[in-house]
Structures are given as C-alpha cells and as structure tokens.
Amino acid sequence: MERFYLEVPSLARKDEAIEYINEHYACNSNINGSGGLNRYVDNYEGWLEKLEEDYVKIPNEEKVPARTYFLIRENDNRIVGMINIRLTLNERLRKLGGHIGYGIRPSERGKGYNRINLYLGLMVCDEKGIAKVLMDADIDNPASWRTMEALGGVRINEYYSEEEKCQVVDYNIDVKEALEKYREVYLPYICDSKRK
Numbered sequence: 210m211e212r213f214y215l216e217v218p219s220l221a222r223k224d225e226a227i228e229y230i231n232e233h234y235a236c237n238s239n240i241n242g243s244g245g246l247n248r249y250v251d252n253y254e255g256w257l258e259k260l261e262e263d264y265v266k267i268p269n270e271e272k273v274p275a276r277t278y279f280l281i282r283e284n285d286n287r288i289v290g291m292i293n294i295r296l297t298l299n300e301r302l303r304k305l306g307g308h309i310g311y312g313i314r315p316s317e318r319g320k321g322y323n324r325i326n327l328y329l330g331l332m333v334c335d336e337k338g339i340a341k342v343l344m345d346a347d348i349d350n351p352a353s354w355r356t357m358e359a360l361g362g363v364r365i366n367e368y369y370s371e372e373e374k375c376q377v378v379d380y381n382i383d384v385k386e387a388l389e390k391y392r393e394v395y396l397p398y399i400c401d402s403k404r405k
Contacts, residue, residue: 244277
C-alpha cells in the first residue's frame with residue numbers, strides 16, 4: 210500500500226521541487242498550494258527563506274502566518290503534491306482563499322491523493338488548534354470541491370468573485386469531526402511515524 214506524509218520544504222528537495230513546478234507549466238496547469246514556489250524557480254533558497262518568514266508572520270490585512278508542505282509518497286520518495294495552511298485568517302482570506310490551498314502534480318491526479326493531502330493538512334490544523342477550516346474552490350474545479358466534500362466539507366456559500374472572475378464555492382470542515390469520521394479511510398495511507 211502507498212503511504213504518504215507531509216514534509217517541510219528543504220534544500221535537499223530543490224531539483225525535485227523545481228521539476229514539480231515545471232511539470233505544471235508543461236501541462237499548462239494551474240499551480241495551487243505551493244506557497245509561491247512558482248515565483249521562485251530561479252531562487253529556491255530565497256523561497257525557503259520566504260517560507261520561514263511566512264511561518265512567523267504577525268497577522269495583518271496583507272499577510273498571515275502560514276506553513277507550506279510537500280506531500281511525499283513514501284514508496285518512491287516523490288513529491289506528489291503540496292499544501293499551504295494559513296494558521297489564521299484576515300478579512301481578505303475570509304472572503305477568498307480560506308485556511309488551505311492544495312494541489313497534486315498533473316501526472317498524479319485522479320488517484321485520490323489530494324484527499325490524503327487534505328487529511329494530513331487537517332491533522333496539522335488540529336495540532337495548531339484550528340477547529341474549523343474554511344476553504345474555497347472555483348465551481349468549475351469539481352476535483353477540488355469534491356475533495357472537500359469527501360472530508361466532510363459543508364458548502365456554505367456560492368458567489369461570483371470579481372477578483373478571480375469565476376463562480377466560487379465556500380466550504381467549512383469541522384477538523385476533529387473529519388479526522389475521527391474518516392480515520393479508518395485515510396489513516397492506512399499515512400506513514401506510521403505520522404499517525405495519531
């Protein structure tokens with residue numbers, strides 16, 4: 210059985226991380242949950258510094274503290290996805306963005322990996338004391354909002370975003386409820402050292 214874990218980005222993954230972003234470009238795919246890595250492909254070390262600054266950021270209306278992770282498949286030690294978790298929300302993120310942005314590399318989509326990614330992300334939220342997660346998705350991206358629904362996400366709003374120029378759906382996920390309810394489904398896919 211394939212197993213997964215979240216890993217804080219480091220210099221050791223530089224080449225693989227850049228290849229992850231380049232795969233998105235090659236497939237003309239949106240890049241989500243990368244903590245801005247796509248803007249740092251020529252300055253990976255600068256991106257790592259930015260991530261550490263992001264983690265200790267004092268919340269304001271421009272920025273909030275956040276942690277970005279690689280989703281690693283243990284079996285082949287490959288980055289298959291990324292997730293960015295905002296540890297608190299400002300007004301802007303309450304309107305658009307929410308607590309979590311996530312994504313799976315194009316060649317690994319359609320295998321259910323983002324559900325595992327989100328489950329692991331909810332474990333981080335639980336550790337950080339986030340009881341209820343707000344997330345959103347483009348209505349034309351059913352893979353994203355179905356992932357939220359698969360983890361107990363409840364649709365709370367639907368609206369047209371002038372900023373994104375698309376119809377957006379908002380979801381709430383009760384973190385403890387989701388972790389408990391879906392424990393037997395997702396825990397077998399999580400590395401032993403990361404299980405609770």
